[in-house]
Amino acid sequence: MPFLSQISLLPVHEDSYLNEIPSIKAGFQMNLKHNVTFFVGENGSGKSTLLEGLASACGFSLRGGSRNHNVGTESYGNEESALAPYLHLTWTPRRINRGFFMRAESFFNFASHIDELAKACPEILDAYGGRSLHQQSHGESFLALFNNHFQAGIYILDEPEAALSPARLLAFMAVINQLEQSGRAQFLIATHSPMLMCYPGATIYEFKNDGVAETTYQDTEHFNLTKSFLNNPEMYLRHLFKPL
Numbered sequence: 001m002p003f004l005s006q007i008s009l010l011p012v013h014e015d016s017y018l019n020e021i022p023s024i025k026a027g028f029q030m031n032l033k034h035n036v037t038f039f040v041g042e043n044g045s046g047k048s049t050l051l052e053g054l055a056s057a058c059g060f061s062l063r064g065g066s067r068n069h070n071v072g073t074e075s076y077g078n079e080e081s082a083l084a085p086y087l088h089l090t091w092t093p094r095r096i097n098r099g100f101f102m103r104a105e106s107f108f109n110f111a112s113h114i115d116e117l118a119k120a121c122p123e124i125l126d127a128y129g130g131r132s133l134h135q136q137s138h139g140e141s142f143l144a145l146f147n148n149h150f151q152a153g154i155y156i157l158d159e160p161e162a163a164l165s166p167a168r169l170l171a172f173m174a175v176i177n178q179l180e181q182s183g184r185a186q187f188l189i190a191t192h193s194p195m196l197m198c199y200p201g202a203t204i205y206e207f208k209n210d211g212v213a214e215t216t217y218q219d220t221e222h223f224n225l226t227k228s229f230l231n232n233p234e235m236y237l238r239h240l241f242k243p244l
Ligand SMILES: Nc1ncnc2c1ncn2[C@@H]1O[C@H](COP(=O)(O)OP(=O)(O)O)[C@@H](O)[C@H]1O
Pocket: 017, 021, 041, 042, 043, 044, 045, 046, 047, 048, 049, 050, 078
């Protein structure tokens, strides 16, 4: 049973730019039945806006990290969530504030922040694979973080696949599986990865022009387009490219 079991949107102030995002203008109520939920949809459809709102509601820094991390001083994305005041969250049995928010673009800052902390307390790197995250490749450091840091709590991840090769993505899915089976971890993930969204039993919400609707991975454009492309890339591209 997920800690966060329902996300509802309250009416948004009419002057807010949020009303220009179709999925938000239409309003939504999402029931999270599984410990893994994916948010899918076109670029600009409002996925990151929602994740920021959720992270803010959990008390995580919008720069990425957990409640105890305030990563870097540079600005990466919005500093405050415009959406958070309009989110109504239902927690079972109660609100939890352990966990992590991972913005795709703030991972570098997070790595620097951990290095700073490790200067005073080198043991801190034990939780991140024993080495500075900067000394590991993007994919390695991502997995080091997932393997060593994630234990219990709510994990809000924005396009985690960006750093991972297909093989590492599978390893990442195994990490998710270990954690969510323990019943102590819930994952809320925005993704474009057709592989990731195949996670068994996951709830998938698609952000569309007429609102947010539950779907299955087999029905997503991501899955179908990728599958048909990989079945015959040459034919696909022949139709796409037009001779001058
Ligand atoms: N501070 C802001 N002011 C105005 N528009 C914004 C602001 N932040 C995001 N947007 C717009 O909100 C829309 C949704 O963005 P986002 O949630 O990042 O989409 P996604 O993550 O699905 O690609 C985009 O059109 C974006 O330009």
